[in-house]
Each structure stands twice: as C-alpha cells, then as structure tokens.
Amino acid sequence: MKFDFRKFFFKKPKNELEGSENGVRTPESQFQDASIPEKLAEKCEKCGQIVLSDEFAANFGVCPKCGHYRKLDARARISMCADADTFEELFAEEEGGNPLNFPGYDEKLQSLREKTGEKEGVVCGIAKIGGVRCALFSMDYRFMMGSMGHTVGEKIAKTFEYATEHALPVVGFVLSGGARMHEGIISLMQMAKTSAAVAKHGEAGLLYISVLTDPTTGGVSASFAFEADIIMAEKGALIGFAGPRVIEQTIRQTLPEGFQRAEFIQEKGFADLIVERKEMKDKLALLLKMHCAEVLA
C-alpha cells in the first residue's frame, strides 16, 4: 500500500472518554523523547517497546510487538478502507458555531481547527470500497473525541440523505465519546436528526454498515451507531452506553475485565461481527458486493 500512514498516527490520549478536553496531541509532541530519532522509531504507548515507524505504518497502526490498536484519525481510516484515489469529500464546508454561546467553546473550536486542520469531528464523502461505490463518514478522535454537536450531526444526516437520493449504501466509521455538551439540547437533537435520516435511508431499501471503533459510547452509541443493518466492531473497541467510570461510580463496584469491549458486545448479541483492522477493508468490500445486484456471479 502506497499510502503513508505515519503522518496519521498520533498517540492514544490518556483520558479516553473525557479526552476531549486534553487528549489532543500534535504530531510533534509524540517525539519528545530525544533518544528516539524523529519519525524512525516510536514507543508503543501500551507495551512501551520501541517499534520502527515503518513497521507501525505497514501494520495499520497496530503494534507488531503487543497487538495494541492505535487510534486512526478520520482520513487515515478512510485511506485504509477506500480504494486508492476514489474518495471525494462532501460537505467539507460545513462549519458550526456556538449555538448556546457556551463560555470558552469558540476558543476551543478555534484551537482544534488549527491543531487538526479539520473544521469538525467528522469527514464525509463518497468512495469505492472493493470497487463498490458508497457514501461514507468517518469520525475523528482528535476533535473532542468525536463528540457530536450540530455540525457532526448535520454532516452525517446529509451523508444519509445524499446516499438515499443517489441510491448508495453507507459505511460509517464510528468513534465518539458521546454528546458535545457545549451545545446542550442542540447536541441531543442530533441523535434524533441522524436517526431520522438513517431510517429514511433504510426505508429506501439501502444498506448501512456501521463500524464501531474505540470508543463508541454515549449519545452516538444510542443513535446511528446501533441503527445499522450490519454492525461491525473493531477488535478490542470500547462500546457502550455509559462510560465505564460512570457505571463504576453508579454501582460502586469494579467492572469485570473485558466489560463493554467489542468481544463482550458480540457475545451479548449486539454486534454482527468483530474485525481485525487488517481485514476490515476486505470484509467491508465483500459485504458491500453481496448487496449489489449483479455481483459475485
């Protein structure tokens, strides 16, 4: 694969679900350790071993030593799954404001836009996967951990509406800590707005595959994440309604190992299949092909 993954890899934020506040790292900050030559080798944040950057890249951001999955940003995920040079971005101009005049929110958006080069926490468009044309959306952890405010909801709703109009399947790469609380009730309404758009797309007889990645929780989990025809979960991903810390505080007990991980979600009957990152594209392509009229013959 020609695509250079290295420039898309960022360290996993320490504070996963609340990482929206301080989880953003710039590419530079991961190379603070001067003993490691920049961009040649990196330390795995899980096992601590030194891994060649090329090796990380060739392995789709999975640590070759311990199997740890690094988060992929929105465009890296699309590049990994879409056929080369087929992605055309849609709704890139959408840019939200501060609907409730929430203190500090304008500044936060501004600084995230500068740091990430993205206007908001989701990238949408059309592409081919295994030769099958589809609409897709991909959420970005660097933008307040993929939290959903007006613009994220708007772009996702528009993606479904576009797909309905053009009779395309939708593939959604989901990654979200939940609602964007700075947008209050407007954020909550995005769950309803996106659900309505998913419903209409489904009523038109079109396929929607959601790919739940780490983490998929809160309001996003309780809307379009779990409304797909086929729900794919990336190996090891944290998937649930309430975050594990909230549950622990509520029930005052420690949660069992593996609770709310993809394997647990599948075992309980809420994910159709678990996929490893390296097989994701092929699995998506095959599923898409089997939903086309003349396929596989």
Add this chain to the structure above:
Amino acid sequence: MNAYEIVLKSREKGRPTALKYIGSIVENFIELHGDRRFADDKAIVAGIGTISGMPVTVIGIEKGSDTHDKIAHNFGCAHPEGYRKAVRLMKEAEKFHRPVLCFVDTSGAYCGIGAEERGQSEAIAMSILDMIRLKTPTLTVIIGEGGSGGALGLSAADEVWITETSTYSVISPEGCASILWKDSSKVAEASECLKLTANDLLSLGAAERVLAEDGFSDSFFAGLKGEIYEFFKEKMKIPPEQLAEERYRRFRKF
C-alpha cells in the same frame, strides 16, 4: 427562578409523577406489561386508555412516590427492556392508528451492568428511530426531568410540551460541571450555560409549548387534558405519511 432553582424544582419531592398525570388525564387506563423479550421494566409504565373517549396509548417514565415505590420503579431510570416495551406498544398503537402520549420524567437511562449487557445503546437508538418514523400522532410531555438519551428515547414526537419548572438537557448540570470544568461546585453556572429550562427549550425550538403550573391543581390537569385531546383530534386528520414527514422536518431543523 434561575436555571439552577428550576433544576432543583424539577426534582422536588412531592412533584406529580407520570402515574399522577395518567390517573388525572386518562380514563379507563389498562396497564400493559413487558417487552416480550426479557422482562417488564417498572421504570416505564405503559398501557391503553381513553382521553375524553378517544383511545390512546400512554407511556410514562415513572419515578415513584415514596421510598419503597421509588425503589420499585428504579427511580425512573429505565433499562433496555423499558424502551423495548415502549416501542412494542408504539407499534401496536400505529397498527390500530391511535395516538401515542408519553410522559417523560427521568434523570437518565440506567447505567449499570445489566443495562449494558442487554444493549442500552441499541434499545434507545431503536426507540428514537422507530418513534420518529411512527405513522400515528405522537406527543411527549416533559413533567420533571428530561435527562439526556433516556428522555429522548420517548421524545421523538410530533410535538414536545414541557411544564414550566421542568428541564430537558443533554447532560445533568452536575455532570457538565465535573466533566467540563472538573469542579462540581459550578452546578449553578452549568445549569445556566446548558439552556435547559422550559423557556430556553421553547426559544431553541426543542419544545412547542410551555405549560404554566399552578401547584398542580385539578384544573391544571383538566386544562392539560383538554389541550392534549384537541391536539390529537387535529393530528388524527393528517394522513400518516405526512405526519411522519412533518416529524422528520421537526428534527431536521436542528
């Protein structure tokens, strides 16, 4: 009252709960139990009855009154089977083309091991999706707390009405203060910032009517009953496909 005072008022002891509304507004109420999958969730009370003779399906999140009762109703925090019961009865209402009336009063859907094991996310997601496309008139009245996704699961309606001292919010002000500002003492400030009062929701378009409270006298309930009856009477004249389309646009505007 400032926003925080309204937050406290919305949770106040002795405030009428869903069963009081159902008892005051719905005649001939027959409770229907269970999701036919797992269990009957007592945080959500549902059934059929009449309003001035018009058959309706009624679904309410019930917090309970005294301590024993609150525990029985799990303090109005529903499990997945509660939302699945609600959806089952909404679909039944659609089949017989009778309106659906929901009363919402919850701090949020339950957060716990069983709720996660049984797919709280999926249950709420499908409740929103199915309700928003329902081909029969729907109305939600928020009568206390409208807590996040747990409230929205029963609020994807043609209209949302809210009583004067009720709230509807994406997160509790306590949660907002502690997550965003790491300071749980800023609850009052968070209450203001979240724009969660009935009047805020009206101006943001998330609610169509604010219902004036008078200490919840008999005439409050009688007046509300009359308004609900008139609302459904008008909505029943609209073709079901058009109703669903109007509802789509209601939520599309956000």
